[in-house]
Amino acid sequence: MKLKIAIQKSGRLNEDSVRILKECGIDLSTGLNKLRSEAYNFPLEVLFLRDDDIPQYVEDGVADAGIVGENIVYEMNKKIKVVEKLGFGKCRLSIAVPKNTEYKSAADLKGKKIATSYPLILGNYLKKQKVRSKIETVSGSVEIAPSVGLADAICDLVSSGSTLFANGLKEAEVIFKSEAVLVSCEKLEKEKAAILKKLVFRMKAVKRSRHSKYVLLNAPNNKLDTICKILPGMKSPTILPLVEKGWSSVHSVIDEEKFWEIIEQLKENGAQGILVVPIEKMVL
Numbered sequence: 369m370k371l372k373i374a375i376q377k378s379g380r381l382n383e384d385s386v387r388i389l390k391e392c393g394i395d396l397s398t399g400l401n402k403l404r405s406e407a408y409n410f411p412l413e414v415l416f417l418r419d420d421d422i423p424q425y426v427e428d429g430v431a432d433a434g435i436v437g438e439n440i441v442y443e444m445n446k447k448i449k450v451v452e453k454l455g456f457g458k459c460r461l462s463i464a465v466p467k468n469t470e471y472k473s474a475a476d477l478k479g480k481k482i483a484t485s486y487p488l489i490l491g492n493y494l495k496k497q498k499v500r501s502k503i504e505t506v507s508g509s510v511e512i513a514p515s516v517g518l519a520d521a522i523c524d525l526v527s528s529g530s531t532l533f534a535n536g537l538k539e540a541e542v543i544f545k546s547e548a549v550l551v552s553c554e555k556l557e558k559e560k561a562a563i564l565k566k567l568v569f570r571m572k573a574v575k576r577s578r579h580s581k582y583v584l585l586n587a588p589n590n591k592l593d594t595i596c597k598i599l600p601g602m603k604s605p606t607i608l609p610l611v612e613k614g615w616s617s618v619h620s621v622i623d624e625e626k627f628w629e630i631i632e633q634l635k636e637n638g639a640q641g642i643l644v645v646p647i648e649k650m651v652l
């Protein structure tokens with residue numbers, strides 16, 4: 369038995385979706401068929417689809433699982449389960465208005481026409497804000513809607529904001545934050561559920577390792593207490609004596625985000641020969 373997983377055929381999520389499977393130790397055959405691929409060292413079959421179609425395929429059970437942006441999951445509103453956030457494909461769904469429009473709060477959208485490919489998420493947001501606007505649903509090139517006179521504002525995905533800027537728009541309101549997630553069919557047969565569980569276990573290990581670095585350093589013994597407090601580690605740091613008297617080698621795992629701050633503190637406290645090494649997998 370194989371678990372069928374749907375991923376984006378081409379586009380922003382394709383490469384990272386293939387990569388996370390690869391980092392989970394799953395090798396896909398690169399056969400002639402571009403729509404389907406099989407893993408030869410894990411019970412997995414991969415279907416390559418348009419991202420918008422993935423929730424429906426998973427709801428229908430044509431695919432057992434999928435990798436898709438949360439924006440699509442919530443907009444499509446299918447009966448599927450979000451199993452795990454995957455940490456890539458990060459973007460935000462924002463309302464943007466022409467650069468020279470004054471914008472203070474959502475109330476300024478009252479009576480305005482907003483073009484979007486996300487009528488459901490936008491509609492829910494406006495309802496919550498108790499603002500009545502007209503939603504104009506379009507399927508692409510949303511950002512040109514104001515300049516061609518189709519709408520007063522837009523609601524679209526943003527990552528850097530450069531597309532908005534190029535179209536004379538400014539971001540007014542972030543209404544939804546999104547990243548790629550692993551989704552699954554609500555009811556999976558036992559064997560498939562077990563394969564999914566294995567996959568999730570591996571994905572968690574890969575995800576965790578991305579934020580962490582392994583640090584090795586030398587420290588004078590009289591500074592070990594302070595240094596161990598700076599380095600929390602997974603449990604507690606490992607300390608090994610150096611041949612040179614009065615010195616030890618300290619090993620630990622640190623969070624990527626705190627990296628520079630921690631390194632500075634370590635140096636101030638007498639640490640020397642600091643090595644920082646990437647971690648490939650991390651299992652707790």
Ligand code: ATP
Nearest residue numbers: 379380381418419420437439457458459525526527
């Ligand atoms: P498809 O042909 O599969 O329908 P698409 O054109 O709808 O592709 P892409 O532009 O490849 O989709 O985006 C896929 C997903 O990538 C989005 O749904 C979103 O979750 C994520 N994403 C990340 N950053 C951005 C961004 N700046 N703009 C749009 N989508 C982004």
Ligand code: ZN
Nearest residue numbers: 418419420421
């Ligand atoms: Zn799409």
